[in-house]
Amino acid sequence: MESTPRDRVQTASRIGALVFVVLWLLSERLQSAIPFWLPFAILAAMEVEFVVRGIRERRADVEPAEPATMSRRLPGADDADLGWVETVDEEGEPILVPAAPRSTRRTRVPAILMLVVAIGLFVYAYRVDRDAGWSSVSATEQARAEKRFTAEAARIAGRNVRVYCDDAYSFTGVGSDAAGVAFISRGVSYLEPTICRSLYRIAFEGNLGPLDDAAFAVTVLAHEATHLRGIRNEAETECYALQEGVELGRRLGLGAETARALMEAQRARDLSDATVVRLDYRLPAECRNGGKLDLRPNDPQFP
Ligand SMILES: [Zn+2]
Known part of the structure; x- marks a missing residue:
């Protein structure tokens, strides 16, 4: 299955979120500025949005109901088990054509792996946050x-x-x-x-x-x-x-x-x-050893 723009956006946003989480873990400044759960919340919201949109699009695909009569549809993936599919040619005569091969089902492993990685990072980030925070x-x-x-x-x-x-x-x-x-x-x-x-x-x-x-x-x-x-x-x-x-x-x-x-x-x-x-x-010029702002004028060390 070739990747649609939607897939690409999803992949890009996942990678983006992942990169952000890693940066967050490495930077104390980032940790103090942004609560640890925020990138996860954004990622989760994006995933939900993708799933909901996917379901809607699938429904939209199904809806234009074809007439129940012998359809002129070309054999699709659903017919692959049969090997041959009966359909009709240009003149309306029934013919047998080889079925399109069942598309190699997209494996679910990456999604599950992604989930495991996300949960692992979440737990780790939670610990870092708890230990680092006041x-x-x-x-x-x-x-x-x-x-x-x-x-x-x-x-x-x-x-x-x-x-x-x-x-x-x-x-x-x-x-x-x-x-x-x-x-x-x-x-x-x-x-x-x-x-x-x-x-x-x-x-x-x-x-x-x-x-x-x-x-x-x-x-x-x-x-x-x-x-x-x-x-x-x-x-x-x-x-x-x-x-x-x-x-x-x-x-x-x-x-x-x-x-x-x-x-x-x-x-x-x-x-x-x-x-x-x-x-x-900005530190004034007098902020130097022996300067007017030197609290210990006799001490050669500054500050
Ligand atoms: Zn001040």
């Missing part, structure tokens, strides 16, 4: 972690503040810092769940995790805590955060070298980030 941390542990993050933020802010992990994403996201938000007057900060998960990994599981994520998470906590100190300017805040981040990383359990390397990497990323959205965050 929701995988028990409520007691979450409370313990928030307490810890609060203490660290208070230390940087120099006053009583409160840090929450914003598991409902009600405050973090568009319109605030990339992964956190600080309300200076209330002394409250909300962090994105992925940030909390990374910080928890570092402070409570003794595991650095992906370097980029670790560096970013430490920076975000230091950044929001610096806001809570009363600093509103984003560039200044980020510059202080990179410096505070070194000590913060150490207090969270990282080695001195690692903590500094993370902040150096984050600084390099901040400097190379030329996106318009991040313009406010």
